Amino acid sequence: MWFKKRHKKQKLLDFLEFTFLDELQHVPISKSLEENKKFLKELFRDCSDFVMTEFEIEQSVSAFACYIDGMIDSKLADQALKGLIIQEGKAKEIDNIQRRTLSTPQVQKQKYYGEFLRFVLSGDMGIIVDQNDTALLLGIRGMESRSIAEPETESVIRGPKEGFVENIRINTSLVRRKIKTPHLKMKSYTIGRHTNTDVVITYIDGIADPSLIEEIEKRLKKINIDGVLEGGYIEEYIQDNRWSPFPQLKYTERPDTVAGALLEGRAAIIVDGSPFAIIAPTVFWQLLQASEDYYERFHISTLIRWLRFTFLVLSLVMPAFYIAVTTFHQELIPTTLLLSIAASREAIPFPAVIEALIMEITFEALREAGVRLPKAVGQAVSILGALVVGTAAVDAGIVSAPMVIVVSVTGIASFTIPSFNGAIALRMLRFPIMIIASMFGIYGILICLLFILGHLAGLRSFGVPYLAPVAPLKLVDLKDTYVRAPWPMMSPRPQIMHVQDSKRQTYSQNRSEEDDREPE
Amino acid sequence: MTASRNKPLKRILLIGMAGLCLLITGCWDRTEINDIAIIIATGVDKEEDGQYRITVQLPLPGQMGTTSGGGGGTGGDLSYYIDSETGRTFAEASEKLQARMSRALFSAHRRVLVVGESLAREDGISSIFDLAIRMPENRLTSYLIVAKGQAWELMQAQPKFERFSGEAMRELVHAPGMIRTNLKDIAQAMNTPGSDAIAVYMEVKESQKSLQPSEELEVIGYAQFKNDKMVDYFDRDSASGLMLLRKWEGQRMTFKWRDNYVTVHIQAVHLRIDPQFENGRLKYNVSLRVEGNVIEDLTQVDLRQQANIQDLNEKVAEEIEKAVRNCIQKIVKNRADSVGFGKILSREYPRLWVEQYKEIWPEPLKDVEFTVNVFCEVERIGRTTTNISKKGDGT
Known part of the structure; x- marks a missing residue:
């Protein structure tokens, strides 16, 4: 314990020079109230929200309480201090104070400044009593916090409507x-x-x-x-x-x-x-799952998952595919469709890839504007957006009508992916694929998809392969990947997680439930 | 250690190599949609001087969308145009065509290939298949149609329903009760020993009693080919026999029964053609089991009676036999095996076929005896009661 000894020799005020709080980890609280006071006053110089109240316990022992204004519950603080000042008359030991006087349930003792300051800064009230080298921390945090509300980013139709807050x-x-x-x-x-x-x-x-x-x-x-x-x-x-x-x-x-x-x-x-x-x-598939999948009945959950898979692919390759097909593989388009695409593209000045890039980038800009702007202005953005990505752009002869549809479907497709960060990944990858598609056609798209697939197969998240349970294949886990099996059939927990307790429900329970069911 | 140090280098190398793969394909042929001229139909004719004439029908995307095509002779803007050129080869002719076109001719969407009758009869159609196979753009699933007269005459027709005559031809071939014969079917029939090709045979007909008569397309029947040359055609009467012998259903037959006429729709055909040898002589047993529906019955006979149905069944069978005999007669007469009797023989008696018949087929058809057995069942009489306008018996 060499460092303690060294610290004791030093004066408290010598520690004022520090960068991070954890450097005060082993600085002990002094027995002298004056020294502590001076130290804290110096430490919180120019901190107008730091409050330090001096008082005397039962008119004999001086002490002080310190806290950050606005972070404690003032009612509770009042109560605690009242108790200290009036009732305490016996031994002025910290232990006694903690056990007999304080009505606050959360009290802890702290000998060192590092932790002490951290708790005070987090909203606890610190009390230092003269002739004691231990401080008390009263857990009477009373910070204002946003009330629990419906999560805006993940709303559901069925399911709990409470979301996390900042506390x-x-x-x-x-x-x-x-x-x-x-x-x-x-x-x-x-x-x-x-x-x-x-x-x-x-x-x-x-x-x-x-x-x-x-x-x-x-x-x-x-x-x-x-x-x-x-x-x-x-x-x-x-x-x-x-x-x-x-x-x-x-x-x-x-x-x-x-x-x-x-x-x-x-x-x-x-x-x-x-x-x-x-x-x-x-894992990758989690990005395509929403909590509501588990609350709604399994039929629709399964179908909606398939819908997401489909639109996942669409959001990635739809514009690229349109570019490839219209500029390389015209023979793939049904004749009548080709003719109407040709008719609508007749007056368009740009090649398909430029057209697609213009539209996609505009769409991304619109989306960004819609997210970032205040809600009142948001409506204006959506009106403008309908003009830009809509018939007005077609009438102006800047883009063709099929391209508007392609961009819109792609936009909708990327919104069907429940997790925003998963959708972002696909959104970003869409652009290089579009450019490759404009140079190499469907062949280029396939190469891109192979690269992405290879990349995904190589990824891991804390040791779990990113594409598990599909690659490597774990048949049992597929019940909650492509489909969402009914809950009674979901007994095994995901194998890819190497869980310790592999069953959600014991087999016998499951059985008895089946047996209870009366034949009609 | 070394592995981790080399990792970025390896990765760059890998990406570089994969990138090179993209370049070796030669797939660098980007064409915007408005740089291609989509061929809807191609017509092929033989000129008097021995040159080939190629006629193409090209939609004008700029004219589409606003007005529907087919001006009906009023001189309105058409949504397509037709151009034609001659050449010693098809390629030369289309080269010449290309020389006056700002967009590249693109034949992957060709709906129909129209062959003029003179070319089909005199020159043969095998010359067409050379180019068709060489160019991957050319679809073998487009239909081959023989035009009565010149191919371009057929293409100049302006059928009212479709924007392009080529589209109309395709729809006509697609109609129920038609034997669909695309380029692939025809090539297959031509290259298989013991069978000959047929193709839809069309002409231009003016619509009747219309306010503004329009030039419509009509199917006359099926052109009969012998090897690659057209020799004859099956008209409406023999065409139904041909369809039956090729196991196609959907045609309608009208005939006289008792005192008036009846129209029956052939709904299902079960066909068996058995080659047999009797005293060393080749004989074909053709047995047909046909299911039909009554479409119209002017005889006022109560078809709910079993006896009447039985009678009708026999009558239909008789008519079918007549049609089939008609068709067989045409096949034998022209020595053009449109049904593929030789093919059937080769499957039943492969050895005999190779040794005796393969080289001389379809010449032996002239000595072949055909027996035709038809069993017909009219399954649906088309309604649940008698003619509703008929007086009831008072109940």
């Missing part, structure tokens, strides 16, 4: 509310040397593969960045292949999606300050 405690409680078992673990970390962002890995002990959790922890610990403002920061650190356009981690705003993933043996990473949880590992 990590609320978020973890939302997950806990779904899975009420002590096996649901929430491992907490602090990442971001300036932001000190709370990050929680949650998983179900006994289902999730322990080595997966170890791997996630290992990767999280490697992150050494000064700030984490959103899960996206972490995602880019922990994903397997940083250069791939395909997202190897799924994010969601829905606690039920997280809970579902946890029950499949996955882990989720929740980051304070962001309403999005990251699910790891993620």
Whole structure:
């Protein structure tokens, strides 16, 4: 314990020069109240939101409380301080205060400044009493937070309509509310040397593969960045292949999606300050699944999945295919269709590929404008959009009518993919495919698709092959890939996850349910 | 260690090599849609000086969409135009055509290939197939039609329903009750020993009693080929026999029964052609089982009576036999095996076929005896009661 000794010799004020809070990890709280006060005052110089109130416990022992204004619940703080000032008259020991006087349920002791400051900055109230080298931290956080609302990015017709908010405690409680078992673990970390962002890995002990959790922890610990403002920061650190356009981690705003993933043996990473949880590992097919698939009856869920598969392909190759067919393989188009395409293209000044690029880029710009603009202006954008990607453009002779349809169908197709980041990957890849298609025709498209397929087959997400369970093939898992089997048939958990507990329902239960069914 | 160090290099190499693969194909033939002239129909004729005349029908995309085609003789803008050129070979003729066209002729969408009768009769059609096979653009699934007269006359017709006469011809061949014969079928019939080709035979007919008479296309029958030359054609009467012998259903037969006329639609044909040898003489047993529907019955006979139906069955069988005999007679007369009797023989008696018949077929047809057995069943009498205008018996 050499460092402690060294620290004790040094004066507290010597530690004022530091860059990151974790450098104060082993700086002990001084016994002298004055020294602590001076230190904190100096530390929070020019911090108008830092409040330090001095008071005397039972008119004898001086102490002070410090907190960040706006982050604590003032009612609870009032109550706690009142108790301290009036009731405490016996031993002025920190232990006594904690046990006898404070009515706050969440109290912890802290000997070092590093942690102490971190908690105070996170919204706890710190209390330092004279002649004690231990500080008290009162968990009376009362930060204002957005109320739980319907997740805007993942709305459903049937299913829970609550979404995560920016407060990590609320978020973890939302997950806990779904899975009420002590096996649901929430491992907490602090990442971001300036932001000190709370990050929680949650998983179900006994289902999730322990080595997966170890791997996630290992990767999280490697992150050494000064700030984490959103899960996206972490995602880019922990994903397997940083250069791939395909997202190897799924994010969601829905606690039920997280809970579902946890029950499949996955882990989720929740980051304070962001309403999005990251699910790891993620396979390609997950990007095409929505939580509602599991709530609606299986027929329609299955059919909708097929619809998504179809439109997934369309969103990737539709414009490219149109270009290839109209400029290389005119013989593939039915004659009457060819004639009407020819008729509508008669006055168009651009080659098909330029036409397609103009339209696609305009469409992307419109989409971006629609997302970024305030909602009131959004309507204007959609009106303009209908003009640009619509008959007005055709009438002006800039683009042909079939191209408008192709672009519109492609746009719709990319919106049918439930996960936004999955759709983005395909959107981006669409452009190089279009250019290749304009040079090599369908042959070029096929080469591109082969490249993409090869890339996808090589990707992994935390050790799980990205195309699993299709490649490598796991027949049992296909029940929840191309189709969504009815729940009674979904007993085995995904094999690709190497789960510890492989069955969702015990076989005997399943059996008895079948037996109970009366023959008609 | 070394593997990870070489990884980017390997990757670049791999992408480079894959990129080179793209270049070796020679697929660099991008053509915009408005740089091609889509051929809807091609006509082929023989000129008096021995040159071939090629006529193409090309849609004008700029004229389409606004007005429907076919000006009906009023001189309105047509949505297509026809151009023609002669040459010693087909390729030369189309080369000349191309010389006055700003767009590349594109024949992958050719609906029909029209052959003039004189070319079909005198020159033979095998010359057409040389170019058809050489150019991958040419579809073998387009239909070959023999024109009565010149091919371009047929193409100049302006049928009212379709925008292009080529399209109209294709639709006519597609109609139910027609034997569809595309280039591939014809080539196959020509190259198979023991069978000869047929092709749809059309002419231009003026519409009757119309406000503005238009030039319509009409199917006359089927041109009968012997090897590659047209020798005769099957008219309406013998055509139904030909259809039956080729197992095509869908045609209608009208004949006199009792005191008036009846029209029957052939719904299903079960055909068996058995070659046999009797005392060393070749004989064909043709047995047909036909199902038919009554389409019209002017006789006012109550077809609900079993006896009447039986009588009608026999009558239809008799008519069918007549049609079949008619067709066989034409085949024997012209020594053109449009049904493929020789092919059937070669399958039943392959050895004998090779040794005795292959070389001289279809000459032996003249000594062949044909027995025709027809069994007909009129399955549907077409309605549930008698003629609704008929007086009831008071109940």
